[in-house]
């Protein structure tokens with residue numbers, strides 16, 4: 001999906017929010033959508049038919065505006081996290097330029113996080129992409145639950161499970177309150193636009 | 207990621223743009239990684255999607271004596287949210303009972319129905335999990351929030367309208383029965399008698415058993431009477447059920463099957479295909495159950511229900527008036543006449559550029575592009591938003607002509623509306639933008655059976671007959 005059309009001076013970047021079912025991917029996008037100004041965001045497209053579970057994907061197009069004559073657009077996608085939607089998850093990953101792995105801090109979901117990250121790695125390999133070579137940030141979502149009696153994982157545990165290999169930037173977040181949502185998005189957007197422009201050896205002179 | 211950019215300044219500018227764009231009203235620390243464990247909720251605007259906060263518990267209440275009694279249920283609900291398993295359901299049900307025991311007697315009595323419905327929803331989840339929306343745990347969460355607030359309220363009557371009533375209706379609508387979309391078709395009020403004879407209905411019927419709660423709308427749906435009614439009401443019932451069977455059959459054949467087939471041949475749409483197959487099978491089972499129950503009274507060629515039968519006594523309360531099959535219709539004036547459109551078929555509705563107005567009888571979709579880099583997919587919605595740009599570029603839609611005159615030129619400010627379904631579409635120059643109309647607010651619906659017209663039926667709104675225009679698709 002990374003698309004640089006030099007003649008039209010457009011740069012399109014595709015960022016996918018990945019993670020186990022119910023970790024809060026869609027909520028991240030909803031929060032971004034509800035907080036951003038109308039002129040910068042497109043219509044959020046949510047294709048879901050079962051309760052609030054994503055069956056296909058959510059898509060939120062954002063427009064960064066024009067920089068040095070280049071119109072930069074960022075499209076945020078989510079995958080359906082539930083295990084059974086493996087094929088769709090893979091399809092949504094096609095042409096991905098940047099990734100946010102959203103992890104669920106509930107202790108009971110510990111294994112699911114690890115499985116989902118592995119699922120991501122394997123799916124990318126099928127497209128000839130290496131996770132360690134793509135822009136990636138990890139979001140530890142639902143931190144608002146830490147103060148409740150619900151057993152949650154500590155940041156150290158999450159780091160050990162998910163970030164010991166990649167050692168990428170991580171963000172504590174609560175998609176429902178908005179905490180950390182934009183921090184995550186800012187970081188992955190910067191990395192991704194940089195990656196896309198570098199990949200295409202786009203050279204912009206002053 | 208490597209930072210070796212070919213041009214640092216360009217990237218710095220991009221970074222600035224990103225910082226500007228993605229810090230709307232947030233004011234929180236920029237791009238700081240995880241070491242900030244601040245758990246303060248940020249900007250209220252961002253809190254919209256939070257489902258759990260709809261019934262906020264006053265902070266003070268959390269420390270009210272015994273509030274801990276809520277925690278096990280809270281936890282059980284979270285487990286359920288992940289996995290609807292018999293163990294998790296059992297845990298939740300017993301935790302719920304515990305909470306009930308914790309209430310003072312008069313409050314417990316006042317809240318009986320909430321407890322009963324919550325327990326019933328849990329039970330349905332155990333018996334027929336596939337028929338429960340995945341948002342059921344969320345509904346239960348909301349129920350729990352209401353109980354929390356009720357526990358701390360001095361006077362329950364103060365929260366009755368704002369909290370208890372909405373919770374009750376949420377819970378009621380979460381308890382499943384027949385598929386939602388079709389609940390209005392030929393809806394019939396049947397005697398609320400338990401004891402279904404069919405084998406097929408075991409699961410669904412069981413779902414409606416033990417907790418005796420106040421009858422709800424759903425309770426009145428298609429369960430079959432044990433004792434056959436007699437006289438006029440029997441005749442009305444038979445006619446109604448026959449009509450209902452006819453509607454079911456039509457729904458299956460005209461609506462579900464084509465969509466099911468379409469999904470079957472569209473790669474990547476396996477899930478939707480499976481959902482439609484399941485839906486069709488359920489509807490077919492319903493139909494068979496009704497046919498079985500009618501026995502000799504089944505009329506294979508029963509007419510679709512239209513109006514209450516002439517002379518039907520008011521008292522029989524069995525309405526055979528056909529409900530409009532759609533909850534919402536978009537009304538507009540077109541060529542000076544009021545017409546309706548199905549919102550889900552509207553793929554475009556805007557005032558387009560001047561050049562589009564000169565298209566005449568056929569509108570190439572590519573004319574709708576805006577700006578130099580515009581794409582058709584940016585301006586269309588609904589079904590067309592799934593098509594790729596190349597397909598959209600080739601699409602030309604006929605423009606409906608309200609006057610019948612040879613050449614029709616729209617006014618300079620007419621909004622353009624495009625309907626699309628499956629492979630067919632039609633464009634309309636409206637006199638004014640559409641307005642949503644809720645068909646449940648009292649109107650008459652008469653379907654039009656003629657497949658050669660785009661009019662699916664006529665709504666009577668405030669005495670005015672409004673044809674509803676739909677694309678019938680394949």
Ligand SMILES: Nc1nc2c(ncn2[C@@H]2O[C@H](COP(=O)(O)OP(=O)(O)OP(=O)(O)O)[C@@H](O)[C@H]2O)c(=O)[nH]1
Pocket residue numbers: 019020021022023024025026027028052053054055078079080081082141142143144145173174175176177255256257344
């Ligand atoms: N407490 C809390 N709940 C959250 C948070 N983020 C999401 N949720 C809740 O978790 C549930 C699932 O969130 P979604 O955003 O739909 O999850 P998803 O990752 O898109 O799930 P799938 O579409 O099934 O893959 C919803 O009920 C959300 O309200 C959070 O930060 N804190």
Ligand SMILES: [Mg+2]
Pocket residue numbers: 025026027052053054078079080081
């Ligand atoms: Mg989702």
